[in-house]
Amino acid sequence: xxxxxxxxxxxxxxxxxxxxxxxxxxxxxxxxxxxxxxxxxxxxxxxxxxxxxxxxxxxxxxxxxxxxxxxxxxxxxxxxxxxxxxxxxxxxxxxxxxxxxxxxxxx
Numbered sequence: 001x002x003x004x005x006x007x008x009x010x011x012x013x014x015x016x017x018x019x020x021x022x023x024x025x026x027x028x029x030x031x032x033x034x035x036x037x038x039x040x041x042x043x044x045x046x047x048x049x050x051x052x053x054x055x056x057x058x059x060x061x062x063x064x065x066x067x068x069x070x071x072x073x074x075x076x077x078x079x080x081x082x083x084x085x086x087x088x089x090x091x092x093x094x095x096x097x098x099x100x101x102x103x104x105x106x107x
Contacts, residue, residue: 001059001105003035008054008074013087017055024094030102046072053077055088057097060105064097065089 005021007014018037025033040051050056052070054077056063065079081090089097 001030001033001102002061003033004058004061005035005037006040006049006051006054006056006058007037008076009039009041011054011076013055013076017057017088020088020091020094021057023091024098027091028095028098028102030098040074043072043074046074057089057094059098059101062101064094064101 003021005014005017007017014037018035021035025031025035040046040049040054045051049072050058050061050063050066051072052063052067053073053075056077057065076087078085078087079089079093081093083090
């Protein structure tokens with residue numbers, strides 16, 4: 001499982017997304033799985049990466065929270081969480097998405 005966090009330069013939600021992702025990996029029994037963070041610096045790179053806002057979390061090059069019809073951009077991304085709108089998915093959302101991705105990868 002290859003996990004990547006994509007962010008714009010100086011993303012205000014990068015640290016929050018990384019902390020929540022680490023916690024979700026641990027909670028899902030995937031403590032040995034690491035991830036990388038990549039800065040998306042221009043629109044051409046955003047288009048190549050399928051980057052629709054910062055932060056974007058990819059598992060095996062698939063956006064865990066993709067919204068059909070969203071166009072690539074260098075903007076901040078907003079997530080709907082149980083506590084309302086936030087700059088990163090909550091830990092439970094991430095854990096569920098990671099578990100589903102791990103199950104898909106095993107099939």
